[in-house]
Amino acid sequence: MRLCGSADADIFRALPRVMKSAEEFDQKLTPPEMAMCVHRIVREECKCADPYKAVKAKAIRAVLRREDSVKKTIESAANPFRSAVRFAIAGNALDFAIFDWSAMKFDEQLCSASEKFLDEAALDRLEAAVKAARTIMILGDNAGESVFDKLLIEQLSGKKIIYAVRGGPAINDTTMKDAEASGLDKVATLVSNGCDAPGTLLGRASEEFLGYFRSADLVISKGQGNYESLSAAPRKIFFLTQIKCAAVTRDLKGRIGDWIVAEGGADKTRQKNIKGHVL
Amino acid sequence: MRLCGSADADIFRALPRVMKSAEEFDQKLTPPEMAMCVHRIVREECKCADPYKAVKAKAIRAVLRREDSVKKTIESAANPFRSAVRFAIAGNALDFAIFDWSAMKFDEQLCSASEKFLDEAALDRLEAAVKAARTIMILGDNAGESVFDKLLIEQLSGKKIIYAVRGGPAINDTTMKDAEASGLDKVATLVSNGCDAPGTLLGRASEEFLGYFRSADLVISKGQGNYESLSAAPRKIFFLTQIKCAAVTRDLKGRIGDWIVAEGGADKTRQKNIKGHVL
Numbered sequence: 001m002r003l004c005g006s007a008d009a010d011i012f013r014a015l016p017r018v019m020k021s022a023e024e025f026d027q028k029l030t031p032p033e034m035a036m037c038v039h040r041i042v043r044e045e046c047k048c049a050d051p052y053k054a055v056k057a058k059a060i061r062a063v064l065r066r067e068d069s070v071k072k073t074i075e076s077a078a079n080p081f082r083s084a085v086r087f088a089i090a091g092n093a094l095d096f097a098i099f100d101w102s103a104m105k106f107d108e109q110l111c112s113a114s115e116k117f118l119d120e121a122a123l124d125r126l127e128a129a130v131k132a133a134r135t136i137m138i139l140g141d142n143a144g145e146s147v148f149d150k151l152l153i154e155q156l157s158g159k160k161i162i163y164a165v166r167g168g169p170a171i172n173d174t175t176m177k178d179a180e181a182s183g184l185d186k187v188a189t190l191v192s193n194g195c196d197a198p199g200t201l202l203g204r205a206s207e208e209f210l211g212y213f214r215s216a217d218l219v220i221s222k223g224q225g226n227y228e229s230l231s232a233a234p235r236k237i238f239f240l241t242q243i244k245c246a247a248v249t250r251d252l253k254g255r256i257g258d259w260i261v262a263e264g265g266a267d268k269t270r271q272k273n274i275k276g277h278v279l
Numbered sequence: 280m281r282l283c284g285s286a287d288a289d290i291f292r293a294l295p296r297v298m299k300s301a302e303e304f305d306q307k308l309t310p311p312e313m314a315m316c317v318h319r320i321v322r323e324e325c326k327c328a329d330p331y332k333a334v335k336a337k338a339i340r341a342v343l344r345r346e347d348s349v350k351k352t353i354e355s356a357a358n359p360f361r362s363a364v365r366f367a368i369a370g371n372a373l374d375f376a377i378f379d380w381s382a383m384k385f386d387e388q389l390c391s392a393s394e395k396f397l398d399e400a401a402l403d404r405l406e407a408a409v410k411a412a413r414t415i416m417i418l419g420d421n422a423g424e425s426v427f428d429k430l431l432i433e434q435l436s437g438k439k440i441i442y443a444v445r446g447g448p449a450i451n452d453t454t455m456k457d458a459e460a461s462g463l464d465k466v467a468t469l470v471s472n473g474c475d476a477p478g479t480l481l482g483r484a485s486e487e488f489l490g491y492f493r494s495a496d497l498v499i500s501k502g503q504g505n506y507e508s509l510s511a512a513p514r515k516i517f518f519l520t521q522i523k524c525a526a527v528t529r530d531l532k533g534r535i536g537d538w539i540v541a542e543g544g545a546d547k548t549r550q551k552n553i554k555g556h557v558l
Contacts, residue, residue: 012306019302023295 001042003096004051014045031247032199032225035097039171040196050169052096059094059144059172060181062103070110071151077114081130082123084152085240086113089259092223092242094144096172097198122261126220126238130156133217137162139193139200139230141223141241143178149222153187162212163188168196173225199229219265224248227264236265280321282375283330293324310526311449311478311504314376318450319475329448331375338373338423338451339460341382349389350430356393360409361402363431364519365392368538370427371420371502371521375451376477401540405499405517409435412496416441418472418479418509420502420520422457428501432466441491442467447475452504478508498544503527506543515544 001011021037043051070087077083090113093099093106130136136159140146146163153161163184166173174182179190194206200221202210213219219237221230227239231251243249243258252260280290300316322330349366356362369392372378372385409415415438419425425442432440442463445452453461458469473485479500484492492498498516500509506518510530522528522537531539 015306016302016304019298023298023302025295027291027294 001046001051003055004042004046004048006046006051010045010047014041017041017045030199030201030229032197032229033201035199035225036170036195036197036201039169039198043169050175052169052172055096055101056143056172056174056178057181059096059101059142060147060178062101062106063091063094063144063147064182066107066110067147067151070148071154073114074151074155081127081155083114084148084155085123085126085261086116086118086259088145088148088152088222089113089118089240089242089261090116091145091148092141092240094142094172095223095244096142098244116259118259119261122238122263125263126261129218129238130159133159135160135162135212135216136218136220137164137212137216138188139164139219139221139226140166140174140179140184141226143172143174143182145222146174146179146182146184150182150184150187153184161188162191162216164191164193164200164209164212166196166198167192167194167206170196170198173198197225197229199225201229202233227262231264233265236263238263280325280330282334283321283325283327285325285330289324289326293320296320296324309478309480309508311476311508312480314478314504315449315474315476315480318448318477322448329454331448331451334375334380335422335451335453335457336460338375338380338421339426339457341380341385342370342373342423342426343461345389346426346430349427350433352393353430353434360406360434362393363427363434364402364405364540365395365397365538367424367427367431367501368392368397368519368521368540369395370424371519373421373423373451374502374523375421377523395538397538398540401517401542404542405540408497408517409438412438414439414441414491414495415497415499416443416491416495417467418443418498418500418505419445419453419458419463420505422451422453422461424501425453425458425461425463429461429463429466432463440467441470441495443470443472443479443488443491445475445477446471446473446485449475449477452477476504476508478504480508481512506541510543512544515542517542 018038018041025034074080074083090109093109136156138149140149140163165179166175169175176190191209191212193200193209195201195204221237221239224241224244227241230237239262241260243252243254243256249255297317297320304313353359353362369388372388415435417428419428419442444458445454448454455469470488470491472479472488474480474483500516500518503520503523506520509516518541520539522531522533522535528534
């Protein structure tokens with residue numbers, strides 16, 4: 001609420017409502033389900049349907065200013081697809097539920113994108129899955145990040161691409177309007193995931209979303225919120241994310257700040273591990 | 280609770296109780312008053328009167344191992360008193376409500392103690408106040424930090440020193456037992472502040488504490504919790520602390536990580552500023 005410029009009076013009205021909501025949470029809810037409840041209260045107390053609108057627009061503009069330069073780096077890389085994957089994960093830093101905007105820190109992320117440690121064997125499997133796929137569904141996360149997703153999609157020529165956005169404002173995540181501002185409508189079929197959670201809740205998703213989700217040859221999920229809500233989903237998914245909290249470090253056996261390419265979903269040999277929270 | 284080794288079941292029982300308590304907080308309470316309520320619940324759900332006992336003992340041992348070396352640095356400094364003040368502020372990093380224990384990070388704090396930026400004019404005023412005082416009261420904060428307070432007290436020879444500890448376990452703050460483990464009973468009169476808040480609540484303090492607090496020529500308050508509860512106290516106080524949260528950055532016009540020597544309290548010319556949250 002401070003990030004959105006709310007007055008103290010609004011914040012102090014929201015706080016006890018958020019606490020009451022948190023007190024009553026079913027402890028089996030995923031973090032995006034809890035955040036959905038909290039941010040519905042935030043939007044009511046802000047008296048604003050999309051309080052992070054300006055924050056999102058600023059992030060998208062900041063990435064668009066760097067788009068040409070990043071595109072050149074990708075296109076001149078030995079493997080442009082893998083380079084684009086790396087920038088798509090770098091973009092996951094544009095998460096203003098967690099970080100403050102810092103042009104310096106963001107540019108550090110971009111500078112380190114080509115060298116940052118990634119599981120290269122998982123990247124091999126992702127690259128093979130992309131080659132074999134005709135339809136690819138990408139689940140978007142933060143608004144600024146979606147510009148990098150567009151650059152990744154440009155490396156997926158010849159494929160049918162479906163890009164899923166949040167069904168309504170969810171912190172600084174990509175909605176239909178934000179995806180259009182990033183230019184994603186020119187490279188993908190945009191679909192709403194039907195819900196205003198900062199994640200993907202299959203139980204609340206639209207039939208349109210579920211149709212694509214079931215039938216796509218490959219699903220690539222961006223960010224921690226989608227991971228938290230889909231890590232035990234009933235189909236195979238490739239997750240691209242940065243690790244941002246202690247619970248996910250335990251789940252993915254990594255550290256905060258790690259960049260992740262991980263497979264999860266319905267592969268029978270993996271199902272047990274996924275239920276037990278190890279991908 | 281994770282730091283204390285609590286089981287998930289205990290944590291998930293405590294969480295809704297903490298939320299309910301937070302929901303009902305009078306928003307005029309100071310952070311230590313709120314933390315007092317929260318940590319009473321934590322102690323009940325841990326089924327342990329002093330859950331951070333092992334954490335405190337470990338921190339005290341870690342500082343005692345470095346005591347001789349720090350003492351030599353202080354005694355060989357051009358101004359041993361000012362050097363001891365610097366280490367007393369360095370020790371404020373041993374706050375396990377906020378930071379994880381890291382020997383490396385702690386040693387970095389000690390290495391930077393002599394050069395870290397401090398308000399030298401405020402240090403001049405503190406030094407003059409010490410020279411003029413016969414009775415000095417020090418309000419302790421974290422258990423590990425109290426070993427450094429002992430080294431500071433050793434630079435106050437010829438003065439009557441009263442060292443105030445928490446009236447009961449309050450996160451990892453110094454209680455009577457912890458102060459004895461640090462060796463403070465050998466250099467100061469120990470007094471309980473009468474309360475299990477991680478701060479100093481004058482409204483809950485014992486008559487013994489208040490007697491010293493009113494009559495001491497000089498009061499030196501350690502740490503953010505004491506600052507939060509005493510920044511508008513009805514007497515002059517010198518605060519030594521590190522800044523650890525956004526609210527205090529606004530209050531003290533500093534940044535997170537800054538080291539602070541600041542005066543607050545009943546000096547008439549300052550009273551107005553203190554009420555308006557600027558020291």
